[in-house]
Amino acid sequence: MIKIYGRQNSSSVQLVMWAVAELGIENERLDYGHGHASTQTDEYLALNPMGRVPVLIDGDVRVFESAAILRYLAAQYGTDDFWPKDPARRAPLDT
Numbered sequence: 001m002i003k004i005y006g007r008q009n010s011s012s013v014q015l016v017m018w019a020v021a022e023l024g025i026e027n028e029r030l031d032y033g034h035g036h037a038s039t040q041t042d043e044y045l046a047l048n049p050m051g052r053v054p055v056l057i058d059g060d061v062r063v064f065e066s067a068a069i070l071r072y073l074a075a076q077y078g079t080d081d082f083w084p085k086d087p088a089r090r091a092p093l094d095t
């Protein structure tokens, strides 16, 4: 099951939660960030050296930066209509 590190009231985390819901991916969200578990520990900084939320863990795959996470989820779990392989069809969705 994928894990998302980040507090629910973060707009960057909400982007990721929208994507996992839209794609129907089973997930666990962990409360990290302002007012929750610290993002400044050595363990967390090993996940995201920027010390920010969100971070996605999917097996051996670790991704930070919400836009990068969205692209990863779309490419890994989305249909070709959701995230087309054809760059010409995909570009308008990527703006």
Ligand SMILES: N[C@@H](CCC(=O)N[C@@H](CS)C(=O)NCC(=O)O)C(=O)O
Pocket: 010, 011, 012, 013, 032, 033, 034, 035, 039, 051, 052, 053, 054, 064, 065, 066, 067
């Ligand atoms: N460009 C980054 C921005 C990440 C970011 O600034 N996240 C904020 C919350 S929206 C954060 O981590 N704030 C510090 C905290 O919550 O401890 C992304 O899109 O992932």
